Amino acid sequence: MKSRYNPLLLAVIVIGLVCALWLNVVRHDVEQKNNTVEMAMEYEGLRKLAALQGLPEEDVLRQFKDAGINSLMIFDTTLERLTKNGELRMVTGGELRQAAALGSGMGVFANVGAGDVEENAAYVAATDKQSVLDDVEQDLCLRYGADRVKVVSENPRIIKIKGSTTLLPDGKYDEPQGLLQAPLGLPVQDMRKVAALGFKIIVRPQNYVDVTDEQIDSIFARIKEAGVPVDALMPCGTEVVGYPNKMQHLGERMKENNMTLVMLEHYTQLQFAKIDGLLPLA
Numbered sequence: 001m002k003s004r005y006n007p008l009l010l011a012v013i014v015i016g017l018v019c020a021l022w023l024n025v026v027r028h029d030v031e032q033k034n035n036t037v038e039m040a041m042e043y044e045g046l047r048k049l050a051a052l053q054g055l056p057e058e059d060v061l062r063q064f065k066d067a068g069i070n071s072l073m074i075f076d077t078t079l080e081r082l083t084k085n086g087e088l089r090m091v092t093g094g095e096l097r098q099a100a101a102l103g104s105g106m107g108v109f110a111n112v113g114a115g116d117v118e119e120n121a122a123y124v125a126a127t128d129k130q131s132v133l134d135d136v137e138q139d140l141c142l143r144y145g146a147d148r149v150k151v152v153s154e155n156p157r158i159i160k161i162k163g164s165t166t167l168l169p170d171g172k173y174d175e176p177q178g179l180l181q182a183p184l185g186l187p188v189q190d191m192r193k194v195a196a197l198g199f200k201i202i203v204r205p206q207n208y209v210d211v212t213d214e215q216i217d218s219i220f221a222r223i224k225e226a227g228v229p230v231d232a233l234m235p236c237g238t239e240v241v242g243y244p245n246k247m248q249h250l251g252e253r254m255k256e257n258n259m260t261l262v263m264l265e266h267y268t269q270l271q272f273a274k275i276d277g278l279l280p281l282a
Contacts, residue, residue: 040071040202043194044081061197071200074190075236076183079122079136080167087132087189090180092165093121111153112160122165122179125158132189133157135222139185142215143208183236186219188226195228202262204236211246220253234262235275243277251281 041064050060061072082088091109096117099106106112108125126133140149140161148162164178183206191201203223208215219241223230233254235241242250254261261282264275 038071038200039069040073041069043072043074043190046072058197061194061199065198069199071202071231072194073202073204073234074186074194075204076185076206077187077190078181078184079124080180082132082136082187087127087129088136089125089127091123092180093118093123094165096123108156109158111156112158113152116150116152116160118160118162120164121160121162123152123158123160125153125156129189133159135188135225136184138218142218143182143184186222186226188222191223191226191228191230195226200232201228201230202232202234203230204234205241206237207239207241207243211242213246213249216242216246216250216253220257223257230257230259232260232262235264235278238274238276240275240277240281242281247277247281 046060046064047057050057053060079088079090083090089108091106096106096109096112097119100114100117109123112123124133124136137149137159140159144161144163150160150162152158152160161179165180166178167180168177186203186205191203195201203219205219233241240247240250242248263278263282
């Protein structure tokens with residue numbers, strides 16, 4: 001009697017069933033490993049909120065942590081931000097010339113010789129945090145090159161940086177930034193503060209012009225200096241760090257430090273504000 005079942009068809013069905021079961025097992029395993037949500041906010045934004053409300057910064061951070069924020073994003077610092085926070089002293093060449101014309105003193109910057117005063121330059125000195133000035137001097141050389149950075153006084157140590165000191169108004173993100181608002185490096189004090197409050201850290205460094213291995217290594221050296229764990233790196237600006245030809249080095253350093261790459265999946269990022277190098281880095 002002829003069989004009602006086609007052996008070949010049965011074999012195809014069984015193979016399909018096995019494959020479907022295997023895919024479901026794999027998917028279940030993946031889903032079980034990705035069953036949490038990371039809630040993150042920008043540290044600088046919370047700092048500004050605390051200042052606007054006239055509240056202690058630590059209290060505001062604790063309130064957001066209690067509300068479920070478990071990670072804070074830390075960007076490269078700037079000369080303007082460090083000065084506003086009282087971690088650095090800074091004047092511009094224009095301010096030094098105006099003070100000289102009025103016959104008024106400029107504190108530690110009175111040590112700057114008249115021959116070193118230039119309109120398009122900024123001058124920085126330490127407060128009681130000498131380590132901040134040391135980090136800034138290193139960052140300035142990495143960002144601008146040693147030819148634009150000059151020590152004009154040793155006691156106290158005053159550093160001169162050549163470049164535009166014009167400030168851009170808020171919202172002008174598509175225009176070139178001057179010395180005061182341009183990114184430097186990751187702030188050690190900020191990383192230590194948020195880690196001490198129990199937050200995870202996501203760093204958002206900006207890429208360098210003609211990026212080198214040394215510049216990429218400096219990011220991880222700064223994290224090591226802070227002495228706190230950093231869980232992830234999220235690109236900032238229009239390029240990932242290392243673009244176009246040093247992304248392999250960045251990826252290797254991230255793996256060495258067990259850091260996750262945070263992908264920006266919002267439609268505005270992928271379509272209208274594309275980040276060069278994001279997918280190749282991933």
